[in-house]
Amino acid sequence: MDIQELHSALESLPYILGGLPATLGLILGALAVGFVLGVPLAVGRVYGGRTTRTLVKLYVWLFRGVPILVQMYLFYFGILAWLSSLPGLSFLHLDSAFLAAILVLGLTSAAYQCQIFKGAIASLPSGQLKAALALGMSPTTAIWRIILPQALRLAIPAWSNEYSILLKDSALAFVIGVMEIMSRTRAVASATHQPLPLSLVAGIIFFALTWIGLKAMRVVEDRVRIKGYTQQGSI
Amino acid sequence: MTEFVDFVLTEVAPALNQGLVASLELILPSAFFGVLIGLTAGALRVYGSPLVRRLTDTYVSLFRGTPLVVQLYFWYFALPYVHVGEFALVLSPFAACVLGFSLCSGAYQSEYVRGGLLSIRKGQLKAAQALGMTAFQAVTRIVLPQAIRRAFPGCGNEIIYLIKYSSLASIITVNELTGIGRGIAKATFKNTETYLVVGLYYLALVTVATLALRWAERRFSIPGFEYQEE
Amino acid sequence: MSDFAVLRVEHITKAFGGQPILKGVSLELFPGNLKVLIGPSGGGKSTLLQCINHLIPPDSGQVYLEGERLNPASKQNLRSFRRQVGMIFQDFNLFEHLSALDNVRVALGLVRGFSKAQATERAMAELTRVGLQSRAGHYPAQLSGGQKQRVSVARALAMDPKVMLLDEPTSALDPELIGEVLAVIRDLATLGMPMIMATHQIGFAASLADEFLFMDHGVIVEHGSPADLLAKGSESRTRAFSAKISELTCEMGE
Numbered sequence: 001m002d003i004q005e006l007h008s009a010l011e012s013l014p015y016i017l018g019g020l021p022a023t024l025g026l027i028l029g030a031l032a033v034g035f036v037l038g039v040p041l042a043v044g045r046v047y048g049g050r051t052t053r054t055l056v057k058l059y060v061w062l063f064r065g066v067p068i069l070v071q072m073y074l075f076y077f078g079i080l081a082w083l084s085s086l087p088g089l090s091f092l093h094l095d096s097a098f099l100a101a102i103l104v105l106g107l108t109s110a111a112y113q114c115q116i117f118k119g120a121i122a123s124l125p126s127g128q129l130k131a132a133l134a135l136g137m138s139p140t141t142a143i144w145r146i147i148l149p150q151a152l153r154l155a156i157p158a159w160s161n162e163y164s165i166l167l168k169d170s171a172l173a174f175v176i177g178v179m180e181i182m183s184r185t186r187a188v189a190s191a192t193h194q195p196l197p198l199s200l201v202a203g204i205i206f207f208a209l210t211w212i213g214l215k216a217m218r219v220v221e222d223r224v225r226i227k228g229y230t231q232q233g234s235i
Numbered sequence: 236m237t238e239f240v241d242f243v244l245t246e247v248a249p250a251l252n253q254g255l256v257a258s259l260e261l262i263l264p265s266a267f268f269g270v271l272i273g274l275t276a277g278a279l280r281v282y283g284s285p286l287v288r289r290l291t292d293t294y295v296s297l298f299r300g301t302p303l304v305v306q307l308y309f310w311y312f313a314l315p316y317v318h319v320g321e322f323a324l325v326l327s328p329f330a331a332c333v334l335g336f337s338l339c340s341g342a343y344q345s346e347y348v349r350g351g352l353l354s355i356r357k358g359q360l361k362a363a364q365a366l367g368m369t370a371f372q373a374v375t376r377i378v379l380p381q382a383i384r385r386a387f388p389g390c391g392n393e394i395i396y397l398i399k400y401s402s403l404a405s406i407i408t409v410n411e412l413t414g415i416g417r418g419i420a421k422a423t424f425k426n427t428e429t430y431l432v433v434g435l436y437y438l439a440l441v442t443v444a445t446l447a448l449r450w451a452e453r454r455f456s457i458p459g460f461e462y463q464e465e
Numbered sequence: 466m467s468d469f470a471v472l473r474v475e476h477i478t479k480a481f482g483g484q485p486i487l488k489g490v491s492l493e494l495f496p497g498n499l500k501v502l503i504g505p506s507g508g509g510k511s512t513l514l515q516c517i518n519h520l521i522p523p524d525s526g527q528v529y530l531e532g533e534r535l536n537p538a539s540k541q542n543l544r545s546f547r548r549q550v551g552m553i554f555q556d557f558n559l560f561e562h563l564s565a566l567d568n569v570r571v572a573l574g575l576v577r578g579f580s581k582a583q584a585t586e587r588a589m590a591e592l593t594r595v596g597l598q599s600r601a602g603h604y605p606a607q608l609s610g611g612q613k614q615r616v617s618v619a620r621a622l623a624m625d626p627k628v629m630l631l632d633e634p635t636s637a638l639d640p641e642l643i644g645e646v647l648a649v650i651r652d653l654a655t656l657g658m659p660m661i662m663a664t665h666q667i668g669f670a671a672s673l674a675d676e677f678l679f680m681d682h683g684v685i686v687e688h689g690s691p692a693d694l695l696a697k698g699s700e701s702r703t704r705a706f707s708a709k710i711s712e713l714t715c716e717m718g719e
């Protein structure tokens with residue numbers, strides 16, 4: 001790698017960084033989908049009846065057992081292509097790679113987030129729910145107003161890890177053509193035949209994003225902290 | 236339905252079975268080296284000199300902070316551009332994968348090993364010394380057996396991740412499960428059917444590995460070190 | 466006289482981060498002696514005990530076992546010294562991954578070179594001595610605090626120690642479990658095992674100890690027989706200190 005190569009790698013930096021909105025969009029979208037699905041899944045897993053619990057377990061087993069890459073191919077080239085061929089659904093065009101990627105990352109993240117929230121709910125003293133019910137709250141109110149506000153706070157450290165996992169998994173969206181950072185890096189690298197400096201550039205960008213995310217999550221954690229309220233160590 | 240079953244049995248399964256073998260050929264050595272690297276790096280991060288600790292910490296945060304696909308891309312596509320003397324560092328796709336998987340998995344494994352080692356209270360070492368054990372005896376007989384039990388669930392999980400992320404080998408042209416599945420899908424235009432079956436293969440692999448790890452954990456479990464479901 | 470000392474400690478000093486913890490402590494332990502270290506927490510009792518077998522290496526000072534000087538530079542010498550000096554910790558430090566039997570057995574094999582059968586036989590004998598033969602297969606997580614401490618005594622005794630160092634053996638125990646551990650220690654004292662024990666159980670200690678050593682700020686401030694130091698009208702620090710403790714625990718009836 002010489003100065004010339006480094007120089008041209010730097011010249012393509014703006015183009016590669018142009019993938020930043022896509023990468024961040026994938027992460028935030030998937031985090032949101034995962035959260036919106038993961039919380040009710042976790043509640044169902046802990047408080048649901050036998051059928052609900054089994055269904056949640058099945059969901060978690062499926063999405064934790066199939067690689068993201070295979071899911072991407074399956075949803076995008078398989079299911080989405082098939083759906084868009086149906087009459088009346090042609091608006092689901094193959095342009096929707098971005099949405100398909102969010103869906104795949106989000107559904108998988110939901111399975112992991114479910115486990116995180118389940119752990120947090122289970123770690124609360126059982127007296128919390130009992131006390132709420134004893135005051136005459138309905139189970140739904142008790143879970144919504146008493147259990148979740150505590151459990152979600154406890155889950156933040158584990159949950160913030162989801163960000164860095166999704167950041168790394170989002171780089172797989174290039175296989176279905178989402179023009180995020182990895183995808184743009186590959187495009188430049190194959191056009192210029194300079195994979196060495198470019199893969200380093202991509203590495204640095206992802207590394208920086210991981211780092212920034214961790215710092216940001218720490219700030220969030222401090223913001224929502226209730227004084228004296230911490231997770232007690234289990235060991 | 237019969238058409239699907241027929242398609243799976245005649246066209247998909249035979250090829251995927253070969254892909255499964257290739258996947259296992261990637262996963263097994265990578266898991267082995269990953270654990271080895273994880274144990275070494277984890278121990279160095281706890282017991283190493285400040286400089287060694289710093290170096291291993293840097294290794295771990297680099298490999299945990301960047302996507303595996305970028306790492307593979309580097310090992311396979313970029314490394315040949317690095318010249319040592321007149322030799323270019325060209326790796327076969329298979330070698331690039333095992334190298335990339337092992338180094339990445341090892342970085343994650345080391346987190347659990349480190350945590351396991353740090354969870355052992357100082358008194359354990361003191362008591363061993365007070366009885367006259369050598370440092371080597373104290374570490375191998377007292378500290379490691381405890382640390383490994385504590386690290387086992389996390390390290391096991393990393394092996395499950397490794398199984399799933401072995402699918403990335405297809406990106407650098409290795410014909411394992413995913414690569415072969417993609418070939419079939421392209422040739423037959425039966426994307427949904429093919430990838431569903433590929434997914435089932437991984438599901439089976441992951442389930443078998445999970446059960447095996449859980450069995451091992453129970454087998455070696457002792458009171459005070461029980462399996463705690465996440 | 467001093468030639469007969471089982472254990473002699475000469476002028477041990479230790480500082481942590483410039484803060485002196487031990488300022489030149491010396492003592493001698495004779496066959497059958499039980500010396501009791503008392504005094505306020507942070508006075509250096511625990512540091513002294515751990516300096517004796519170099520679990521905390523002292524900054525200066527000498528230790529002699531049966532007249533032979535410990536040379537801590539020789540790892541072999543240090544290990545053989547430690548084998549002959551039994552140590553009981555405040556928080557037991559049982560090996561958490563080993564059963565009670567294996568806790569006692571492990572060092573017999575590794576350090577003393579016993580065969581497995583020999584080690585088992587000896588370990589069972591020691592567990593029986595502390596009344597825990599029926600708990601041999603239990604793991605530390607399945608034992609009460611008192612039982613854990615008794616296992617740790619058995620573990621130390623299996624090494625055939627010439628002297629025992631006990632670092633507040635009962636202070637991590639619930640009150641109702643202290644008695645069973647004290648009973649084991651009383652048996653050892655009756656058998657003539659030379660011991661140095663740091664403790665706050667002044668009543669118990671007074672009934673067994675040959676000498677009280679009152680430690681504060683890294684020095685032995687006063688020493689003497691418990692009877693003298695605790696005598697009515699005595700102006701000793703020991704008596705004042707015991708009075709304060711007994712106020713809190715009502716341990717001494719007088």
